[in-house]
Amino acid sequence: MIVVLTNKVFLWIVGVILLLAFFNSVLASSHSDGLERVAEDLGFIDYAKDSFSIFSDYQLPIGDGLVATGLAGLLGVGLTYMTLTLLAKGIINKKVVKQDEN
């Protein structure tokens, strides 16, 4: 397997991802996003219903404040990395890729 990223670049990128994920509550503005703002201005925000979800809005039931949101962020990036890697390993057709490269 060819190394995709050099070690130094890889560590930089992973570091930035982990910092963004852990400090999301500190870095993020709590103002409504574009769609919420439109729904508030035009008066249909009350249509919104809470749906089923394993955790609440980016907050794990562990610790408080920064720790709860920080761990939620780390869990999110970890789940995303694993889901995509496993999915891709499961479906990508190695033979076809090799033939294409000829």
Next chain:
Amino acid sequence: MHIPDGFLDLKTCIGTYLGTAGALKFSLDKLKNNFAEEKIPLLGLLGAFIFAAQMINLPIAAGTSGHLLGGVLAMLVVGPWAATIVITAILVIQAIFFMDGGITVLGANIFNMAVVQVFAGYGLYIALQRITKSAKVSVFLAAFLATVISAAVAALELAISGTIALDLVLPTMIGWHLLVGLIEGTITVLIVSYLERVIPNRLELLNYRVGDCGAH
């Protein structure tokens, strides 16, 4: 930009789920046969980065904020088919684990952000490459316009659902997302420029461009 449950009616939820399922089937088939195995870690890392970046809401104006959608960024790094799968994975995890975007409207959210934003960005980028000389301008405008188009599609879904009249919601959604699009364009240009410097031969569509520009 994540639509919560309750904003769309049943027919729009079902319609967008069906449209999304078709697009995903198509993207998965393309990914299966056209994606190089050695780039799998890049796929995971890109997804992790966009997930983290989406949590960072940047203030835009008058108590409003916007965050990166990331579809055009993903499209430039791994190509449109893989980008659709990357953004879909993020949206599914956000909805199931973190209550960001509803479950009944998940089809619509995937349609708007993983299909419309990615493929509008793809078409725009290819077209802009022929019009402008600057790669940065192409990347910025593709990300900016694809975000506005994605917001316009969300406005259409709200109007079709009978939630709000189209003549009210379309200009308002487009108005705010012109500002969100500026964030999208700026972040996409910055990250793509960085990646072009550190991993130039790993970028799907930028390769295509480098090949093109090499001719003159």
